[in-house]
Amino acid sequence: MISLQEQLLKAGMVDKKKAKQLNQEKRKQVKQAKATGQVIVDESKEAAKRALAEKVERDRELNRQRQAEADKKAIKAQIIQLITLNKIDRRRGEIAYQFTDGKKIKKLYVDALLQTQLIKGVIALVKLRDGYELVPAAIADKIAQRDDSAVLVHNTKVSNDAVEEDDPYAAYQIPDDLMW
Structure with a gap:
């Protein structure tokens, strides 16, 4: 050598x-x-050891970032697969169902059965790339575990039995089919 x-x-x-x-x-x-x-003390050997330790640390950080990106892509692929396999057909829709996506109000046409299922929380509205799809509530829960921002509308059952004593509007019932 x-x-x-x-x-x-x-x-x-x-x-x-x-x-x-x-x-x-x-x-x-x-x-x-x-x-x-x-x-x-050989300063060149010490400097080489420090440089090697810094390189190992940089490599570790880069690997961590790559792994995080790969995990994010895998989760996104799982969400897309869940939505495409379980989406509900809504081609016959004639009733406009309005919802918010971020700060924008969007409109989706559904039939009367799908509208009542959305209101009662049997099905949920999720975002798929640039569009919107309807999926069963159980699938929406699985999607929400992976990415909560993908589920736009998922109504839950609220018990109307528990009425506060000093509620001034207790005598007035709110209709379930209220449209806005």
Whole structure:
């Protein structure tokens, strides 16, 4: 194996006189250290160890980021698969069902049966890429476990039996089919 000094000489970066002088200084340092009992610290080896440790840490961080991206893609693929396999046909829709997607109000046409199922929470409305689909409530729960923002409308059953004592509107019933 060719030493670093020989490689530098071969490349012409150091001349023979300079290399000889560096060798003499190194021998003097080693001899002095042995005489006084000091431990010689090779700074280049320490710097190489630090650089290696930093590289390992950077590689670990990059691997963690790649794994997080892969997990995110896998979850997105699972959501798309759940929606496409379990979507409910809504081609016969003539009733406009309005809902919010972020800050925008959107409209989806459904039939009367689907509308009542949406209101009662039997089915839910989810976002699929740029469109919207209807899925059963159990599937919407599975989708919400993976990404809560994909489920746009999932009504839950609220018990009307528990009425507060001082509620001024307790005598007035709210209709279930209220449209906005």
